[in-house]
Amino acid sequence: MSLWTDTLRFAFQPVVNLTTGSVAALEVLARPEGGDVLAEARRDPELDVRLAVSAVRAAAHRETLLPLHVNVFAGTLADLGGLTPVHDAVRQAGRLPWEVTLDIVPPHTHVPRAALLEAVGALRELGFRVAVDGVGDGDVPLRLLVDLAPDLLKLDASLLARPAAVRAMRTLCDELKALLAVEGVETERQYETALTAGAQWAQGELFAPPSRLPVADVYLPPRPLGEASAPRSGPSVREFVRPAALLPATASAGQVRALLTGSPEVSGVLLVDRAGTPVRSVHRSRFLLSMSGRYGHALYADRPAAKLGDPPRVVGVDATAWEVLDVVAVGGTDRASDDVAVVDRAGRCVGVVRLADLLRALAETRVEEAAGLNPLTRLPGSDAITGEVDRRIAAGRGFALSWLDIDHFKQVNDGAGFAAGDELIRSVGRALQRAATGSTRVGHIGGDDFLVLTEPELLDALALSVLDAPWSAGGRPVTLSLSTVLCAPGSVADHRDTAAHLAPLKKAAKSLHGASWVVGRAGFAGYAVRRGSAPVGVEHGVG
Numbered sequence: 211m212s213l214w215t216d217t218l219r220f221a222f223q224p225v226v227n228l229t230t231g232s233v234a235a236l237e238v239l240a241r242p243e244g245g246d247v248l249a250e251a252r253r254d255p256e257l258d259v260r261l262a263v264s265a266v267r268a269a270a271h272r273e274t275l276l277p278l279h280v281n282v283f284a285g286t287l288a289d290l291g292g293l294t295p296v297h298d299a300v301r302q303a304g305r306l307p308w309e310v311t312l313d314i315v316p317p318h319t320h321v322p323r324a325a326l327l328e329a330v331g332a333l334r335e336l337g338f339r340v341a342v343d344g345v346g347d348g349d350v351p352l353r354l355l356v357d358l359a360p361d362l363l364k365l366d367a368s369l370l371a372r373p374a375a376v377r378a379m380r381t382l383c384d385e386l387k388a389l390l391a392v393e394g395v396e397t398e399r400q401y402e403t404a405l406t407a408g409a410q411w412a413q414g415e416l417f418a419p420p421s422r423l424p425v426a427d428v429y430l431p432p433r434p435l436g437e438a439s440a441p442r443s444g445p446s447v448r449e450f451v452r453p454a455a456l457l458p459a460t461a462s463a464g465q466v467r468a469l470l471t472g473s474p475e476v477s478g479v480l481l482v483d484r485a486g487t488p489v490r491s492v493h494r495s496r497f498l499l500s501m502s503g504r505y506g507h508a509l510y511a512d513r514p515a516a517k518l519g520d521p522p523r524v525v526g527v528d529a530t531a532w533e534v535l536d537v538v539a540v541g542g543t544d545r546a547s548d549d550v551a552v553v554d555r556a557g558r559c560v561g562v563v564r565l566a567d568l569l570r571a572l573a574e575t576r577v578e579e580a581a582g583l584n585p586l587t588r589l590p591g592s593d594a595i596t597g598e599v600d601r602r603i604a605a606g607r608g609f610a611l612s613w614l615d616i617d618h619f620k621q622v623n624d625g626a627g628f629a630a631g632d633e634l635i636r637s638v639g640r641a642l643q644r645a646a647t648g649s650t651r652v653g654h655i656g657g658d659d660f661l662v663l664t665e666p667e668l669l670d671a672l673a674l675s676v677l678d679a680p681w682s683a684g685g686r687p688v689t690l691s692l693s694t695v696l697c698a699p700g701s702v703a704d705h706r707d708t709a710a711h712l713a714p715l716k717k718a719a720k721s722l723h724g725a726s727w728v729v730g731r732a733g734f735a736g737y738a739v740r741r742g743s744a745p746v747g748v749e750h751g752v753g
Contacts, residue, residue, distance in 0.1 A: 217243045218261075220268035221420035224428050225279060225391065225413045228405055229449040230567045231430045235311065237279040237413065238265035239420050252317075255286040263299040266310070270303035274424040275473060276453050277309045277561075279341065284318050284350075288325040292332040306456060307337030308486055308558045311362060314340065316348030327357055337486060337558060343393075345369075345379070359386050367394035367414065373407040374704065378604040380408030385605070387528060389448055398431045410449050426475060447529045450568060451552050451561035455479045459489045463510040463518055466492055467501055477564065478549045481516055486558035488551040490519030495547075523550045527560060531568045538565055584654040586632060587639035595653035595661045596705035602663075603697075603704060610666045611708055612694040613716045614642070614676070616658040626684025631658075634683040638676070638690070645675045666696055677725045677741055692727040692741075693719040701732040708732070 219241045227234040240248060240261055251258040265280045282293070293312075300310055312333060318326075330340055339361040342350060347366035355363070363383055369375050370392065383390040392404040395414030404412050417428040455476045457465060466479050479497075481490040497518050501510060510518060523537050523545070534550055549562035584591055595611075602609050616622065616634065623631040635658055642652045642660060650664040650672065664672060673692055681688040693715035695708065702708045711732045718737055719728045726742025 218247060218264065219243060219422070220265055221422055222269070222272070222274070222424040223413055223420040224418045224425060225411055226417045226428055226430065227449070227452070228410055228412055228430075229445070229571060230452065230564075231428075232452055233276060233426050233428060234411055234451070234453065235277040235279050236269065236274060236424050237281075237313070238269055239281075240265065241420070252283055252285070255283070255289040258283050258286040259290060259293060259295050262293070262296045262312075266296065266299040266303055266305070269424075270305070272424050275455055275469075275476070276424065276426070277311065278305070279311045279313050281313045281315050281343065283315050284321045284326055287312075287314065287329040287333075288321045291325075291329045292336065293329075297336055297338075306482075306486055308339060308554070308560055309453075309456070311339040311341050313343040313364065314358070314360075316344045316350060318348070318350045318354060323354060323357075326354075330358055337556075339560070341391075346375070356382075356386065360388050362389045362391055362411070364391045364393050365409070367392055367396070367400055367404075370395075370400050370403045370407070373403055374600075374604070376404070376407035376409065377600065381601060381604040401431050445531050445571060447525055447531060447534055447552055447563055448527060450531065450534075450563045450571065451527075452549075452564065452567075454549070454551065454559055454562045456482050456486075456559060457515070459483050459516060461515050463497075463501065463513055463515045466497060466515040466518075467511070470494055470498060477547075478562075479515070480522060480549075480551055480559055480562070481519060482559055485556075488522040488524060488553065488559050490516040491522040491548060491551065492519040493545070493548050520545065520548070523548060524553055525550055525563075527552055527554050531572055534563055534568055535565075535572075584656070587636055587654045589639050589643070589652055589654035589660075592653060592655040592661060595651055595655075595663055596709075598651050598663055599705040599708055603702060603708075606699045608666060608696075608698050610664050610669045610694055610696050611712060612662040612664070612669070612673070612692055613712055614638070614660045614662060614690055614692045615716075616681075617689045617691055617720070619658040622683045622686065622688060626686055630684040634658075634681065634688065638681070641676050641679060642672075645672045647672075669694065673727055673740075677727060689725040691716075691719040691722070691725070694727070694729045695732055696729065697732045 221239045221241050222236045223239060224233040225235040225237055251261050262280050262282050269278050300307055341362035341364055342355060342358055342360045343364045345363055345365050346369035363379065365376065365379060380390050389410045390408060391411035392409045393413050395401055395404060395412045395416050397416060401416055418425055455469060457479055459481045461481060469479060470476060478494050479492040480488045483489050492515055500518050525534050525537055537550060538546065547565065549564055551559050552561050552563060554560050583589065599611060639654055642662060646652050648665060648668055650668060653661040655661055677690060677692060681690065693712060695712045695715055697708060715728050715730045715737055719726045722742030724742050727740040728737045729740055730737035
């Protein structure tokens with residue numbers, strides 16, 4: 211083993227932010243030219259640590275500013291704890307711990323759980339970020355995954371054959387405040403699946419293969435049409451984080467100038483204190499303009515760069531894109547192009563976001579939302595509601611899905627005219643929106659049909675407020691029919707299964723006289739009539 215360092219080389223593979231199309235980090239991969247040092251490292255924790263140290267040093271030799279991902283076996287962490295040699299190597303390389311993500315690699319079988327969690331906690335105290343690698347193809351237990359609460363969860367590309375599983379993992383990541391990545395992406399079809407299923411980062415041969423030199427440019431296929439829109443609350447700022455150029459708060463103007471002139475892709479530098487908290491923000495153009503003026507270099511080169519900086523604009527890592535815009539809106543327009551620092555719960559800088567990325571994504575979100583709205587009621591269509599149904603199922607939440615329509619609507623149109631019919635549909639849509647509270651979602655799926663997704667406890671008030679209202683079109687009285695399926699956690703597989711349970715309930719509601727409402731439960735036969743009367747000689751089941 212004395213010669214393993216002579217036959218070992220390292221390659222760098224970009225980890226790509228699928229929202230911005232930029233390189234979010236570089237994974238440093240060991241590439242032995244002989245022997246199987248990785249298999250030996252799996253059995254020898256001290257060797258595994260030496261490999262991690264060598265990976266950090268290899269990145270330092272390449273002088274990349276991008277954040278790093280370094281692999282460490284789960285067993286190594288449990289055996290050796292806080293990885294002091296790796297921490298020392300990071301500091302010697304002039305990097306900060308929060309610029310390094312430690313990818314915890316399987317196997318997890320026979321790894322002491324308590325020791326692993328203790329080691330991860332110690333690493334977090336030092337500032338390191340943590341990813342769990344090989345999910346879907348490894349042996350990490352779901353309970354351990356939740357307890358680790360990683361900053362990043364890396365799925366194996368084999369799971370892309372089961373998009374529902376990827377969506378479920380995205381829901382879990384949202385609960386854990388983690389990002390979801392897919393590794394091993396090789397085809398554009400896999401990329402489309404990863405993106406539409408909710409992955410935020412990815413890596414693989416499609417974007418860029420591992421190479422001896424770090425790369426900042428990658429191939430990104432066109433975004434697929436019909437990609438799911440972000441929630442109305444706005445996409446998370448995590449999706450837009452770019453690597454930050456960081457220097458100590460004591461850095462001189464000459465040091466900042468050297469970094470900027472040597473890295474044309476860097477739009478600004480954040481000066482951070484010893485804890486990693488941003489204290490000043492140096493904007494590229496304003497700084498270089500000051501330095502290039504008459505006597506600028508002589509005046510400022512050896513002075514603290516902080517004198518040429520501004521107070522940083524800062525948001526928490528849990529902020530939404532809209533909240534970032536609120537921060538940008540405060541202050542003069544001359545700082546509209548400044549990067550916004552993103553900090554973790556300890557106040558440490560984990561990256562920056564650029565206004566252009568946010569505006570582009572939010573504009574795309576609005577265009578997609580507008581394209582999905584019904585032109586008559588301006589309510590979202592069925593895709594928005596069924597997508598939310600799938601998210602609630604994946605999250606293990608119970609819900610009530612209702613189908614509402616206008617009785618004998620063709621006769622209404624024929625008798626009162628299409629204008630009166632259109633106005634009736636708009637009025638019903640407005641009434642549903644007014645009655646919607648909490649997380650209730652209302653959709654107009656076409657014609658006189660509406661979908662309402664709500665919490666079971668909110669159902670009665672909403673249903674009665676609509677059914678009890680007097681409805682008419684062209685002076686003719688009109689009634690509504692409502693059918694509801696109650697779905698307990700685990701009772702339905704997806705929105706298609708939910709719709710299949712709802713269809714016979716709609717038929718039952720339409721068979722009743724007057725304003726009607728029937729309620730059934732997924733997985734149970736029969737239904738309860740909450741409003742309306744059955745025709746003579748017709749019986750119904752009671753759930």
